[in-house]
Amino acid sequence: MNAQTITTFIRNWERWGGTWEQWDNPISARLALLRYLKEQHRTEILSWQVESLPIPGLATALNDAGFKLFPPDRRILNPDLAMGLTSADAALAASGSLALTPAPGRSWLPALIPISHITLLPTSRIYANMASWRQDWRQTRPGESVRTLIISGPSVSDDIEMHKHYGMFGPRQVHLILFHDETSA
């Protein structure tokens, strides 16, 4: 992924009010995640299956640091769950958006239910725009049904005299940990 596309993505992501940090490799990203979670004083996290997250050694690292990952099982969902952890199938530079397609172990719910959402994103998944991602998708996953959630910033409602209230249903905070992975240019 070229640097210009990454810069465009970050600029547009910031415009939605998203926060971010960028690292050179997955190991640094793993340390950054542990630090971020500690700062937030959260130990219970609604998460994708750890094998579906794009950072190696995450299960052990989180476990050793005392963090507990919960699968988004409806029986344990409660309105007070504070932290959600996912990756994304794609990031769209032109709009600063994330695209998530649900699959086993990769639920939408950690990106929708908790107050805070963290995304681990390899730079190789950044596309110029929706059309380029869709084209790639059609080539690499032909015939797969379309079930996509495009997220652009935190959840916001302005129903009461146009006052912006963040975190109405989805997260009020969206944090991105971006890192270069092996397949990046």
Next chain:
Amino acid sequence: MIPNQRTRHTLHRLGNLTTAARDAAWARVENAEALKQRAIHARDRVLADLPANLEQLEKAARSHDVNVLHANDAQDANRLIIQTMRELGVTDALRNHHPLLDEIQVDRAAKANAIQLTPLHPGDYLAQLANERPGHPIWPVGHLTVEAISATLQKKWRIPETYNPDHLASTVRMPLRRALLRTHTAILGVDFASVEDGVFVLMDNDGHNASLTGLARHVILLLSIEQVAATLNDLDALIQVFALSAWGRPLPAYVTHLQCPAPPEIDGPRTIHLVLVDNHRTDIMDQGFGRALRCIQCGACHTVCPVYEQIGGGGYANSPYTGPIGAVISPLLLRSDLGEPQAYLCANSGHCQAACPMNIPIPDLIHAQRRRLAKTRPPKEDKRYFSIWRRLISRPRLFFPFIRRNLEK
């Protein structure tokens, strides 16, 4: 209910804020005109042969295991919803924010059939608590002041007095989040659908549509027949234009694409039922008002309209389609005695057409609507009506008090 001065001030502020946000957002779009043209073309392309496009959509949807149903009118649509819910064995459901659901009066039908239907959108929920009709396609309680919302919540839930909008929003959020996490069945108005792939799109900024789609086991989708586009790329243009004109942002916070039921191990509904709703849209086209069906319900024409600013959504007939576009389509959608007065709620400012991203010639269509209605009215009454109207329209100091006084009657 007719707005008092404080409410008119709120409507005025809503108009100023939304117009400023919209103008700023469109100004940042490179080649804004080309984007609008893409959206207009996308819509015109399917309207040119709607029956064939709907047939293709139906075929695509069925091939993805979607149960497709057809509703000629509102009664039909409600009957199909209730029947589907009975077949699913459910007596309660959550609904999203969508003018089509208000158009068919699904809440009333559900109540009459002992089905508990809860609106998940905070604006709709507040409107229901305050016993108000949604007044705007995007901001259902945009006309209500913080004081009015606070008074409603104090009365209904005995909350302590607060005029802090964040506290009020959090108060509403709690029961809605609890209801969301328990959801089993959802009734969802669909924003757009793509004919080629049979993909349904729902948009929002607060996440209620996205969460409902992820959590509900069964969804009943309602789609008004004109809200279709040929391809996903056409849909992208409509989504962007909607977000820019409705919310003044380049994209909604959440865009959900749904095509088929989900297998047990992944998020999404296990069954999808689609109700395609005509409800006089074919008549609208047959009577020469087809260009009104370009409307994407962004609400931009409402907040620039001087009449809307004075009377709010509550001043229009019992139709979810208020504002300038409501003046065109409500007389065709509603019983004529209810819808007709809407065609005269226009001061000829022309602001609506300038604001409309779909380039709908709203003033021309309003005049055409009046001409159509005049043909059905006795000529003498018509003459008197027009002579009063002509004299008033050039005198705003008389025009607005006249409208308010007459609506109060």
